[in-house]
Amino acid sequence: MKKIITSPNAPSPVGPYSHGVISNGFLFVSGQVGKKPVTGELVLGDIKSETHQVMENIKAILKEAGLDFNHVVKTTIYLTDMNNFAQVNEVYGSFFSSEYPARETVEVSKLPLNVNVEISVVAAKTP
DSSP: OOEEEOOTTSOOOSSSOOSEEEETTEEEEEEEOSBOTTTOOBOOSOHHHHHHHHHHHHHHHHHHTTOOGGGEEEEEEEESOGGGHHHHHHHHHTTOOSSOOEEEEEEOSOOGGGOSEEEEEEEESOO
8 A cells, every 4th residue: 555645835747747645654755846935946056955855845745744854764965976975965954853763865867857955855754
């Protein structure tokens, strides 16, 4: 069994995927990019602003599922330039209060829509 999660406060998917899927007590959130939900405008140029928009999009999807960042158990960060790691990490870390989730960060050659950062998360329905 699975339940599809769609948030009106996150940008529409750019392909055949859902914002999130709940299965067996976990919420799997698709990779999010720095796209504004209402206008569809990409936040590019400043990696901190771009990362902040990514995290806000994730926050909206978590909220739609009745969760928040305290429920996140695993994240994956994709960067097109590992030199941006410290700035991304600073913004990313500001969304968590403690007990950080497991994570990996990977440099890739290119991301959808030519963005600089994409982040996906897995959250547990019960912390």
